[in-house]
Amino acid sequence: MIGVVVVLLLTHSVSSIPISDFLPFNGPKVCLFDTVTMLVHKSNVIGSDGVSIYEVTRRDCEEFRLTPNNDGSSPNFSIGFTFPFFARRFRNLYVNTNGVISFIEPVPQFSPDPFPLSDRYLISPYWADVDIRGIGEVFFKESTDPSLLAQANDIIQSATVARGLSRFNPRWMLIATWDNVGYFSTHTDMTNTFQALLVTDGRHSFVVFNYLDDGISWTRGDASQVDAQVGFNFGGDLLRFNVFNTSRTAAIADIEEMSNTGSSGQYVYRVDNAVIRSITITGCDELPILVDPDTPSIINGGVMTLTGPSFNTTSSHEKITCVFTDDDGDVTEGIPRQLFTRPIQGIIVYCKAICPMPLFRKLGPHNLTVMLNDTKFVGQFEVGWPCALEFLHICAVLMQMTYKMHVSSYSTHAE
Incomplete structure (x- = not known):
């Protein structure tokens, strides 16, 4: 069976992504999620106030941070808006330590399998063996803040995949950030910093990947058989998946030097099924x-x-x-x-x-x-x-x- 991989034009660019251009993370109301006890602490440190994530209100926590772990995941996180991911619509997700945002189930797997994968719905800014027991932090939060949504939309509108969607007005976003993270086993000599944004208006959906300038230093952990994989996977669908062309090779470390938006280290993917009826095309390859x-x-x-x-x-x-x-x-x-x-x-x-x-x-x-x-x-x-x-x-x-x-x-x- 022959499949068609979504291909985006990648170019080298003179500009790069400093940390100041990442959407904000590690804000004033960060709650700590313990990946072992599955309890949330209403502060950025472990205390005696651990409760179920379902008991934590948005007033208590505007953002979550994973405790130091290896191969851990967030809880089944209920989001405040439906996220269309091709032919399915999700209201729950997991943020996984190993550089993956997943739907339906967590991903503790540290060595990436090649896409497409059956029955797995994944968005992977950098699927590799992340280990934050020695160094690094993983943050995630959802936002409906108009200023943050506008900032994300500016990035989206700079990409060719948003062609025909100039009136796209995002209403919800997830910001997941892997900040200065190490690799297995508890290595701290090299670190990676990257971010994923899930952005939607309820009909159209985009994913943005940001990679820090000079911020990708390692590609695999000690126990991994292959290097990191970047892209997304829709349940084994032979059409709707994407793999960055240097995934699963050491050259994936150069992902910060390329782009499909004009800013090195930044990538935008469209991940919905909605039809754009206002677009004018000259060939099928533009669709x-x-x-x-x-x-x-x-x-x-x-x-x-x-x-x-x-x-x-x-x-x-x-x-x-x-x-x-x-x-x-x-x-x-x-x-x-x-x-x-x-x-x-x-x-x-x-x-x-x-x-x-x-x-x-x-x-x-x-x-x-x-x-x-x-x-x-x-x-x-x-x-x-x-x-x-x-x-x-x-x-x-x-x-x-x-x-x-x-x-x-x-x-x-x-x-």
Whole structure:
């Protein structure tokens, strides 16, 4: 199976990122999170006031710091805003000592596996064997401060991936900072300093990576088999992952010298599925990889499109094969069962693969596989209810009526 990696143009730049250009961290209301006891202390030192993170209010703590540890993680941190990450939307995350922000589960693993990884949802500014028992600190906080959001948006608007989003108005952000961190086993002779920002307006999402000027000195710990990995991973999706081109090699230490924004050591990635309809393009290679709609309802019908640099203008109007599968790999079938037991024929129109959607028979993650000649492209999307939870009884009636309509239509055509 052939996948397409998201590729960003990287250039050398004369400017660099001093610590003053990082978004602020280690502020006046830092609470200490103990990675062993899983308790939060309402100060920057361990005391007798340790309580569950769910008992700590934002008035008590504006920011959190991990206690000295190796391979530790934050708690399952409930954030105050939904973060769209491609076809999924998250309200909880983990900040891991080893340079990874993860959804669903923590990442204690110190030696990075190559992306794409199945069933793992990761944003990794520098996945390596961080050890802060000897030196260094890890901070994280969420913010809705207008001035900080404006500062993050200035960075985002400087990147080509924000093209067509000049009106992007972020409403929430996570700031995670690995400050002067050492490596396993308790080494203090070399340190790294880097930062990750997760920024969203609820529809569009961006990730910003900042690397301090002359601030990346080591690439692996004593027990690691490979060097650090930078990028992101969306549940094994063969389209929506990114790996920095020198990841897992010693050359990853030079990441502070390159950029896709014009400032060395700074990178911006777009990580949502929302369609930008105002953009004017001259070629398919200028488009991000998108599945639209990314959250169809279980009785949706209509068509689904897969857009991006996988396709080009010369393949326009070529016939394609579309296969919809659920998260278990079963072919999605409509009612009656014979209706969608075989692949569905679609077509390429300019930069879009257009596939008629079946009726889905279960909620949750699904895959769309598009086959063009001998090449396969896979995108993920999430099937949901067509209405709010309080109206599920109405949804059930609508689903029953829709299925009866399709059964009747199928029987008529069969005759």
